[in-house]
Amino acid sequence: MFGLINIGFGNVIAGDRIVAIVNPESAPLKRLKEDAKEEGKLIDATYGRKTRAILISDSNHIILSAIQPETIAQRFMQSFFEIEEQLERIRRKG
Template sequence: MMVNIGYGNIINGNRIVAIISPDAAPIKRLVQSARDEGTAIDATCGRKTKSVICMENGSIVLSALLPETIANRVNNDISKGEEYES
């Protein structure tokens, strides 16, 4: 299942591990570490980061949408019959 994370950016919803708010200091360190290692994908299109999406492969995706918005989109796709496949 593909999930729109804002501004025309789409990710594989089956590979999402967590959707986190970027405000806490440990998450800020996680983002900086991922940027340094090259495993961060910035999908904010120059806007403020409002959510950090952790993926199965260890990379993180930065989005300008709120975590609740992305979670609702994932849940709506699952409830429409696109079952989660592990």
């Protein structure tokens, strides 16, 4: 369970829809990016900066980010823990 995750430059994604966060340097991922562009499923959130992470959604959309994969993963974990804390507070009240 994840909320909205900041992927840089004010762009956010629905964390629950992301299935992978990967480094874009390998040839297969470069092909994946090109295929998504041809299919109209590429979302470029880099604002012209170097792509440092590729996020793959459950709908096969490919999202490009200028933020490192490790940083995005940390934001996912932070979001998860914040939601868990809120749920725990609700459970205690009930």
